[in-house]
Amino acid sequence: MFRLSTCSRGAKTASSLFNTSTASTSTSTSHIHPIAAQIRCYARPPKPSSFQHQQPAAQKTTFNSTSSTTARAPKASTTSNIITFLAASSIGIGAYLYQWNQHRSSSGVLSSNPFFDFFSSSPETLTTEKWTPIQLTKITNVSEHTSLFEFRLPAPCTIPISSAIYVKDDQIQAMRAYTPVHSTESEQGTVQLLIKRYSEGQVSRFMHDAKEGQKIEMRGPVLIWPGGREDLKQWDEIGMIAGGTGITAFMPIIHSALTNSDKKIKISLLFASQSPEELYFKDELDYLVKTFPDQLRVSYTVDKVPATAETTTAAAPSKWEGHVGYVTQGMLQGLLPPPKKAITQGDVSGSQDKEQEKAGSEEKKSIVLVCGPESMVNHVAGTRGMSGQEPIRGVLGAMGYQRDQVFRFPN
Ligand SMILES: Cc1cc2nc3c(=O)[nH]c(=O)nc-3n(C[C@H](O)[C@H](O)[C@H](O)COP(=O)(O)OP(=O)(O)OC[C@H]3O[C@@H](n4cnc5c(N)ncnc54)[C@H](O)[C@@H]3O)c2cc1C
Numbered sequence: 001m002f003r004l005s006t007c008s009r010g011a012k013t014a015s016s017l018f019n020t021s022t023a024s025t026s027t028s029t030s031h032i033h034p035i036a037a038q039i040r041c042y043a044r045p046p047k048p049s050s051f052q053h054q055q056p057a058a059q060k061t062t063f064n065s066t067s068s069t070t071a072r073a074p075k076a077s078t079t080s081n082i083i084t085f086l087a088a089s090s091i092g093i094g095a096y097l098y099q100w101n102q103h104r105s106s107s108g109v110l111s112s113n114p115f116f117d118f119f120s121s122s123p124e125t126l127t128t129e130k131w132t133p134i135q136l137t138k139i140t141n142v143s144e145h146t147s148l149f150e151f152r153l154p155a156p157c158t159i160p161i162s163s164a165i166y167v168k169d170d171q172i173q174a175m176r177a178y179t180p181v182h183s184t185e186s187e188q189g190t191v192q193l194l195i196k197r198y199s200e201g202q203v204s205r206f207m208h209d210a211k212e213g214q215k216i217e218m219r220g221p222v223l224i225w226p227g228g229r230e231d232l233k234q235w236d237e238i239g240m241i242a243g244g245t246g247i248t249a250f251m252p253i254i255h256s257a258l259t260n261s262d263k264k265i266k267i268s269l270l271f272a273s274q275s276p277e278e279l280y281f282k283d284e285l286d287y288l289v290k291t292f293p294d295q296l297r298v299s300y301t302v303d304k305v306p307a308t309a310e311t312t313t314a315a316a317p318s319k320w321e322g323h324v325g326y327v328t329q330g331m332l333q334g335l336l337p338p339p340k341k342a343i344t345q346g347d348v349s350g351s352q353d354k355e356q357e358k359a360g361s362e363e364k365k366s367i368v369l370v371c372g373p374e375s376m377v378n379h380v381a382g383t384r385g386m387s388g389q390e391p392i393r394g395v396l397g398a399m400g401y402q403r404d405q406v407f408r409f410p411n
Helices: 034-043 048-054 078-106 114-120 202-209 244-258 282-291 340-344 352-363 374-381 394-399
Strands: 132-141 146-157 163-169 174-178 188-196 215-223 237-243 266-273 296-302 366-371 406-408
Touching (some): 163 188, 188 244, 244 282, 244 366, 266 282, 366 374, 374 406
Parallel strands (some): 237 266, 266 296
Antiparallel strands (some): 163 174, 163 215
């Protein structure tokens, strides 16, 4: 299992985290902020023996009450009392301000006072081990309900493809996973999350109410499709069915596959969304199709085309030419890598052409990835269940795809 303690090394697998949506409130005790460590150190009383060692022989004093010559403790001077008092007060005030500032940061209020920033300027970065407040720097509206949220990482780090980052609404202790957009294996100083707002949604509403400059508690990255990371080039063909914001999981895979210098991996994508406006990254996908015509094929479907989109919209500047309606076999046939069933249990009469096709196809290693809202994934491939191992049903099941040829992303 690929594991990670900080984001620069990799990602934890998501299995243990996907089964719950309520954030743990506990924080790691292994991490002690330098200020806290200092306080703990000062609070510890010095050992008598070491204290004695530090005294010059002439002024040596012991606190051993059994000694007849040094039965009295030395009288502290007024000056040293004042110094001790001032030192203790400073430490106490410092500890209080640090705690207070931590509370301000975690509740999303950004400090504008450099004094407080000093206390919060820890070098921590995104990690799976604990929640870290990450600064939200930019919000860009992408559609009526969806925005792109950009965060500045405290330190540059690498976010593997096919990974997710958890975001926590600190007020209600609820967390949700989001897939970073355009994550590549190279180090980055920012993370972008494309988040759709649901009117009853807890965390998506929290994010859409957030303001630029605010700090948001984040944790991750966790790996969601292990097959996509270091060994992406094990695949000859990758078929994809994305629903709405599910496209975020595929963009990094598409980029990595197309720029893989070792092998020309073929990608086919059916992107389903409610409206042309919600076909995120459509311009970029269309550009990539033109740039890599031998490798990438993309097809679109929308639930319905609004009357205005029959002429022009920002997302569909010309008349809509894609599919309309939920995903069907017709939309997928000829686009995705074929199911194994069609190859191994195919026509027994077996013409020479079919045999050749069979042999050629068997050599190719392919996978079909499905990512989107739960209802869409269920319709396309059947419920993934807690284990993600439920048999393939839905449209892909009817076409003959088996479990080892389909991966349903958690949603
Ligand atoms: C690995 C992974 C990656 C994800 N990546 C993204 C991403 O990049 N962008 C993104 O926007 N979301 C993504 N999600 C979904 C996200 O985690 C949340 O489920 C989503 O934001 C809704 O959370 P919420 O707290 O707002 O709604 P909740 O409070 O959990 O749900 C409240 C209501 O909102 C509605 N609702 C919630 N989710 C959906 C949905 N997906 N489709 C339709 N209705 C819904 C339902 O009516 C539900 O009853 C991802 C999920 C996973 C597991």
